Amino acid sequence: MQNAAPTLRLEGVAKSFGPVAALRSGTLVVQPGSIHALVGENGAGKSTLVKIVGGVHRRDAGVVELDGEPVDFTGPAEAKAAGVAVIHQEPASFPDLTVAENIYLGREPLGRFRRIDRRAMRAGARELFRDLGVDLDPDRPAEGLSIADQQIVEIAKAISLDARLLVMDEPTAALSAVEVRRLFAVARGLRDAGRAVVFISHRLDEVADLCDTVTVMRDGEHVSTDPVAGVTADELVRRMVGRAVSDLYPKVPSTPGEVVLRVEGLQSTGTFHDVSFEVRAGEIVGLAGLVGAGRSEIARAVFGVDRYDAGRVAVDGRTLRPGDPTAAIAAGLALVPEDRRLEGLVTESSVARNVSAVSRRRLARLGILLPDAEARLARDWSGRLAVKAGALDAVATTMSGGNQQKVVLAKWLATGPKVLIVDEPTRGIDVGTKAEVHRLLSTLAAEGLAVLMISSELPEVLGMADRVLVVREGRIVAALDRADATPETVMRAATPGASSERGDAA
Amino acid sequence: MRTHARPWWQRALLTREMLTILILVAAWVVASAVVQGFDGPLTITYLVLDVAPVLLIALPMTLIIATGEIDLSVASVVGLSSVTFGLLHQAGFGLWVALPASVLLGAVCGAVNGTLVAYGGLPSLAVTIGSLALYRGLAVGLLGTTAVTDFPESWTDGATENLGESPWPVVTLGLVVLIAVFAVLLHATPFGRNVLDIGRSSEAARFSGVDVKRTLLVLFVLSGAVSALAGVYYTLRYGSARGDNATGMELQVVAAVLLGGVSIFGGRGAIHGVVAGVLLIGVLSSALRLEGVTVNVINIVIGTALVVSVVAPRIAGGLRVRRRPAVGQGS
Incomplete structure (x- = not known):
């Protein structure tokens, strides 16, 4: 396959928005039957490049070729027709339609009298899922599908359109470890079937695990392209930021003080049960677990934006009124929520x-x-x-x-909080800023702030937290000291079905 | 870091509100030149007297629309408060009792709307269309087709007399005070900031500790109270308390607010733009009336202006996007 024309070839592609050059010189060569990683900080031009390949933007200069043929898409529909599929981080689907209807939307198989042939549609969807090796019901409505399942639906749709090139834009940012594994299996299947996959991610361990080639971009320009095996993560980070990032997790040692946040027997029926823990001044407590385990829900209830059925939350010994964020803020609580654009700020x-x-x-x-x-x-x-x-x-x-x-x-630090709850503080942000955020949290804790950190990135939890609480199916199933917290101990506790001793939450 | 990306004069002049003000000035100049009798002192007097109720109600309406909600029951509250004011007077209560009692009733009407919207989680459009019918029904039901007209002259004259020899009615003072109060409330208080935040993203506002429900309730109560105050004024201005007073005025209010640059989707708006919007409608109506144009045609003109003011920003926005695609947010 390698001697054939590359599936995608970009050479010196440039794009400006007014005075801002988003992409100066985008170069990317993706071979059929390969998974090609595209990495770089935010603002490096990855998204712009993807949007040009996907037909959202038109380039100002440069060459774009698909299978050796020059192309110039004027819209996403043209790109789609040419065999390019972009799988977004959080795909948009029609919640009221079934999974199968979403896959075949706009090109439903027709039966007699031009009626939609639901049977054929269902069978087609089932076959696609079988080929992908995933278990999804074609008849269920798209509403309530996890992000991971929505991505699978998008991939199935792309394959049914016979896409030759699949671009996955930070697909794993909101996925749990199990879902990431499934997505990787699907991606490898696509590769083995001779399709080309472009994989964009901030997580270099994933790049090493999944991809065969890696292209680094910085400031809108191509920096390097190497076989993944021939380059270390440290080297990639250095190229991405243009400087050495000595330590992504600059943990400053601190001595925990008094208990500031105390949560006792917190319960929200069907979401979390009997959640008790405390956070001391100067301490970073990590809340680990799979996506959907109920960590964010616990944080929201503690802060008061969600209600709870039983239990109590106290700051400095004073019990907070449930369901009242204003009172929580007055008591010194702060929450940096999971969804930055919807909940974190007024964009x-x-x-x-x-x-x-x-x-x-x-x-x-x-x-x-x-x-x-x-x-x-x-x-x-x-x-x-x-x-x-x-x-x-x-x-x-x-x-x-x-x-x-x-x-x-x-916004939250300006309130002078006593307890800072951060929910996925570095999701979807670049390596340089990530290190800045980690340094900030670490410094704040050293100055006496109590920090409760939810993160789905194990290295982040293990690197930053003084103690790790593991949440599984709405319960705290383990409390691990920094010394005892390893990827194995945390994952074993977090994964349903895996054996784990029930540690007492402290 | 710089405080502002643009110099002060650009921030002051290149605004949606300034556009309405310019159109208002142009309309005034054209009407003075073309319409016979428009440039007389009576024009100012009647303009202020005529727009006063719409202007009053438009103030709280600005804040409600800025949150992304709407109150369509305002004109019915005017009617209900007018009837209440008249009936209390007829029953022998002094007007100094009837006035606050009517305003209080308006506040209660607003509280009903606000509770259903904020705490019942119902869409304000549906709730206030319902209460539009309900409050109007009550108003007409209480007084039937009759009217209360024997108000003391000291009160009815007070509603229409001028400040000394000037063409400005006494009520101008009250209007200016209320405009100032609402301008400060929206533009220079934490409450006003919260109102705009709710319109832009009520979820984000909630996560910042804004009590969204209470804020909405307060706004609907304000709207009811101010509408009732407008109802009392309307009654005295025409010397007649009737159940069908101010029927359909909600459309003029909403039109003026939107013409004034408040986004129907919430999140942006300014009091000075709305004042200009109200005056623009007032100038158009009085100029056309002086020309002998019928009410139907005036409604057509105002309706068209309203549709244009809502559609134009969308078209302009669309053109801007076409010329310059949204700035890439990086990868």
Whole structure:
């Protein structure tokens, strides 16, 4: 296969949006029957490159070839017809249609009298899933499918369209370990069938595990392309950031103080049960577990945006009113939520308004909020966190994920919290910013903040946490000290069906 | 980091609100030149007297629409408050009792709307269409087709008389105060910031500790109270308490608010734009009326202006996107 024309060849592709050059010189050669990793920091130009390949944007300059033929897509439909499929991180499906209907949407097999042949549709979907080696019911509605299953549906759709090139844009960001394994098996199956796969990820362990070739991009330009076997993760990181990142998890040792957050017997029927734990000042407690184990739900209940049926939450010994985030904030709680764009910030608002969102009441004098006070607070905190924005009135939508996350952190740190709950603090943000966030959390803990960190990235939990609580199916099933927490002990406790001793939550 | 990306004059002038203000000024200039009698002192007097109820109601409506909700029951609250005011007067209560009692009733009407929307989780469009019919039904039911008209002259004159020799009615003072109060509330208080945040993303507002439900309830109560106040004014201005007073006024209010640059999807809007929107509708109606144009045609003009004001930003936005695709958010 290697001597045939590459499935995809990009050479010197450039794209600017007004004065901003998003892509200066994109070069990427993907062979059929291979899985090609594309890595780089946020803003490196990966998304722009993918959008050009997928027909969303038109390039300003450069060469794009599919199977040796030059192409110039004017829309996503053309790209699709030419055999290019882009699988998004969180695919959009029609919740009211069944899985099979979603796969065949717009090109349903027709039977007699031009009626939709549901039987053929179902059989086709079933066959696609069998080929992919996954177990999904074609008749269930798409509503309530996990993100992982939605991606599988998208992949099935791409295969039914006979896509030669599948681009997966950070597919694993929201997936649990088990789901990642299944996705990898599917990707390998596609590779063995001679299709080309482009895999975009921030997780270098996944790249090493899955891909055969890796291309690094930085600042809109191609940096290097190597066989995965011939390059170390450290070397990749160095190329991505253009400097050495000595340590992704700069853990500062700290001595835990008094108990600040105490959660006792918290229960929300059907979601989590009998959840008890405490977080001390100066301590980072990791909440590990599979996606869907109930970790985020616990955090939301503690903070008060969700209600709970039983139990209590206390900060500094004072019990919080359930379901009242305002009271929780007043008591010193802060939550950096899982979904940055929906819950973390008001994306239509400026940096200044987002940073001051929770501190407004405190900033107001005699009930009047002056723009000056707002700007001062925002400038102070965005400076401390090194937020990169053109101006304080820059709208959050224009910023990269990493910078958005810094704004969310600035917003909460400006309230002077005692307990900071962070839910997937580094999801979808680049390596450089990730290290900055880790350093920040570590420093804050050393200064006496109590931190509760939810993360699906095991290295992050193990690297940052003083103690790890493992949540499985809505219960805390293990409490591990830093010394005892290894990938094996955490995963064994987190995975249903795996043997695990029930540790007492502390 | 710089505070603003653009210099102050661009931020002040290149706004959606400034567009409405420009159109208002243009309409005024054209009407003064073309329409016979428009440039007389009576124009200002009648303009203020006529737009006062719409202007009053448009103030809380601005905040409600800025959250992405709507209150269509306002004109019915005007009617109900008018009838209440009239009946209390007829029953021998002093107007100093009847006035606050009517406003209180309006607040209760608003609280009913607000509770159903905020705590019942129902769409405000449906709730307030229902209460539009309900409150109007009550108003007409209470007074039938009759009217209460024997209000003391000191009160009815107070609603229409001018400030000394000037063309400005006394009520102008009250309007200016309320405009200032609402402008400060929306633009310079934590509450106003929360209102805009709710309109942009109520989920994100909730995660920032904003009590979204209570904020909505407060806004609907304000809307009811101010509508009732407008109802009392309307009654005194025309010297007549009737169940069908101000029927259909909600459309003028919503039209003025949207013309003033408030997004029907919530999240953006400014009081000065809305004031300009109200005055624009007022100027158009009085100019056309002086020209002898019928009410139907005036409604057509206002309706068209409204549709254009809602559609135009979408088209302009679409064109901008076409010329310059959204800035890539990086990979």
